[in-house]
Amino acid sequence: MMRLELDFRSGIPIYIQIVDRIKEMISNGHLKPGDQLPTVRALAQELRINFNTVARAYRILDESGIISTQQGRGTYILEIPPPEVTQAMRQTTIEALTERYLADVLRLGFSPEEVLAFIHRQLKSKSPLQKPF
Amino acid sequence: MMRLELDFRSGIPIYIQIVDRIKEMISNGHLKPGDQLPTVRALAQELRINFNTVARAYRILDESGIISTQQGRGTYILEIPPPEVTQAMRQTTIEALTERYLADVLRLGFSPEEVLAFIHRQLKSKSPLQKPF
DNA sequence: TGTATGATTGTATCATTGTACTAATTGTAT
DNA sequence: ATACAATTAGTACAATGATACAATCATACA
Structure with missing residues (x-):
């Protein structure tokens, strides 16, 4: 369970909110390198949104080098070597x-x-x- | 032990990567005709993936006439690579x-x-x- | 030898994962 | 209202994993 809350009235796109929350959780240590994120479908169900929206957020984080999404396997917080x-x-x-x-x-x-x-x-x-x- | 490294972030499917690496090892002589490949489970454990993914790679190599996979026996580099x-x-x-x-x-x-x-x-x-x- | 049995091998099938493409919806400016 | 762009949802698909299975091997024992 991901304790990730959205504000549907803020006008900020959901996928952006997801990106920001996950970045926060990494910053404050709630998410650590190697941790597996919820599947796109699981998180989508939890947030009552479409899983493609979660996938979009994950893709952005992936392209930023923050997480690693792997088809068929899941998505993981990346190790950032010093x-x-x-x-x-x-x-x-x-x-x-x-x-x-x-x-x-x-x-x-x-x-x-x-x-x-x-x-x-x-x-x-x-x-x-x-x-x- | 099989010097075979994967890149989980490359976007190239794992089973394709395995196929390519094994072809390479045959081409450059690191694997010779008659050599037994690791069992699907052994290689899978080493690579930390599911053994069905290895099996898929082996099946492709088998269908290409490069190796011979035999249920209950193992998989071997073919004597006469085409x-x-x-x-x-x-x-x-x-x-x-x-x-x-x-x-x-x-x-x-x-x-x-x-x-x-x-x-x-x-x-x-x-x-x-x-x-x- | 022959056979029984457990371990080890690859196989088959389906569930689970993310991806790609497209359509529908929403917000906003004109 | 209309048009346009951005966001979200629907659908089909590809890659990987989990589980149960079948074929072969290894061993023990009669």
């Missing part, structure tokens, strides 16, 4: 990733030139930013 | 590998230039190129 962690990961991770990538690709029989060509090509048509859960 | 399959896989595999590598690395905050520099550096220290099995 900056120093990601910074420490940066160096070791890129080395490991590159090592592994090159090993795999060379093992496939591609030449270094081909690999570079691929990198260049895909770098040009790149849409950035997705995070693993 | 040539046209492996050949076609080679291309899609490098594309998938590259795309995933770049996504990972760019997410860490590296610029395309830095990535290219890294690649160049490691390619130099990586002496001869190997042939595909």
Whole structure:
């Protein structure tokens, strides 16, 4: 149960209200990373609204990188790793990733030139930013 | 233990991700004909997903003639991966590998230039190129 | 050997989850 | 009133999970 109250007379769209309440609950610790949010249908029933409205709110939060919605699984509050962690990961991770990538690709029989060509090509048509859960 | 990582936020269905990773591992020799894959339950537990999702991936690979799943016995890489399959896989595999590598690395905050520099550096220290099995 | 039995494997089916698309409703300016 | 845009609802769908099942294997024992 989600103790989330709406004001239907405020003129503020419901999906915005949901977004704001959930942000609040994360800020004040009522929701913690890893917590599962109610399903769109469950929360919709609780609030007596259509589940698509909840889905819209969830989508906004997802695009903001606050939650992770996964079809068939549910929606979860995202872990937000502290900056120093990601910074420490940066160096070791890129080395490991590159090592592994090159090993795999060379093992496939591609030449270094081909690999570079691929990198260049895909770098040009790149849409950035997705995070693993 | 199966080095197989999923991205629950990519929007790409999990069963598709599993199919792709296994194709990759076959292409680059990490999996060889005759090798037994993890049981649907074992892999599911490792990935923290439902075993039916693994089963779905295995079924697709089975229908593609890449693996053989046998009720009560397990699933195995087929002895003779169809040539046209492996050949076609080679291309899609490098594309998938590259795309995933770049996504990972760019997410860490590296610029395309830095990535290219890294690649160049490691390619130099990586002496001869190997042939595909 | 042969067979009984329990464990382990993949399979089938349906429920539950979020998604996509479209239609209806509501608010607001003209 | 009308038109337009934003919001909400209806419907169909795709992905994942839960549960019960069938086939095979491993083991013990006669």
